[in-house]
Amino acid sequence: MKPMLFAIATILPLLSNIIGGAPRSFAATDDPASFVNDLGTRALAAAQNGDTAAVQGRFRQLFRQYFDAEACARSALGPHWQNTTAPQRQEYANRYEDYIIIVYSTLLGRLSGESITVLGSQPNEEGVIVTSRINGIVPIAVDWQLTPANNGYKVTNLFVSGINMASMQHSELVSVIQRNSGQMQALLVALREKNASNGIIR
Numbered sequence: 001m002k003p004m005l006f007a008i009a010t011i012l013p014l015l016s017n018i019i020g021g022a023p024r025s026f027a028a029t030d031d032p033a034s035f036v037n038d039l040g041t042r043a044l045a046a047a048q049n050g051d052t053a054a055v056q057g058r059f060r061q062l063f064r065q066y067f068d069a070e071a072c073a074r075s076a077l078g079p080h081w082q083n084t085t086a087p088q089r090q091e092y093a094n095r096y097e098d099y100i101i102i103v104y105s106t107l108l109g110r111l112s113g114e115s116i117t118v119l120g121s122q123p124n125e126e127g128v129i130v131t132s133r134i135n136g137i138v139p140i141a142v143d144w145q146l147t148p149a150n151n152g153y154k155v156t157n158l159f160v161s162g163i164n165m166a167s168m169q170h171s172e173l174v175s176v177i178q179r180n181s182g183q184m185q186a187l188l189v190a191l192r193e194k195n196a197s198n199g200i201i202r
Contacts, residue, residue: 032121040116056105068154076169095191
């Protein structure tokens with residue numbers, strides 16, 4: 001599990017400027033740019049006050065509303081998804097969500113005063129890519145992969161300063177399985193231990 005932890009520690013400084021703004025209501029008919037602006041502003045507001053558990057709870061709500069959780073979890077696991085049992089998939093989905101909540105709520109807790117500028121959007125094979133800039137001490141480019149959903153759009157990937165977050169997660173999670181003779185259970189144990197060490201136990 002150590003390589004995964006090191007990679008997360010390396011990417012955190014880059015991710016710490018992803019999201020910014022102040023909340024407003026979300027409409028399912030919003031265009032892609034409005035969707036990203038709304039997510040960004042609400043995420044920063046979620047990090048303004050409260051202890052770690054409170055910030056994690058608020059980001060969990062945002063993750064479930066704005067992200068395609070199943071698609072993200074499957075992408076991170078790659079072809080190993082097909083080799084898992086139904087109970088393993090359910091446990092993995094839960095552990096993966098907790099893992100993402102820890103990473104992003106930690107980032108949110110470090111944000112202070114940044115703002116997001118949406119620069120534009122263009123269609124691609126998966127849906128729409130929205131380009132944005134985070135206005136901090138050092139501006140950071142963030143591209144958001146959105147896919148159409150029943151209620152508008154869902155986020156399925158982020159590109160932070162050119163770093164493909166889905167690919168990074170896939171590499172780190174799958175490496176745990178590969179180091180343990182292809183055993184999915186090893187990843188579940190590793191995620192359970194990491195999540196528990198960050199205060200999430202279930």
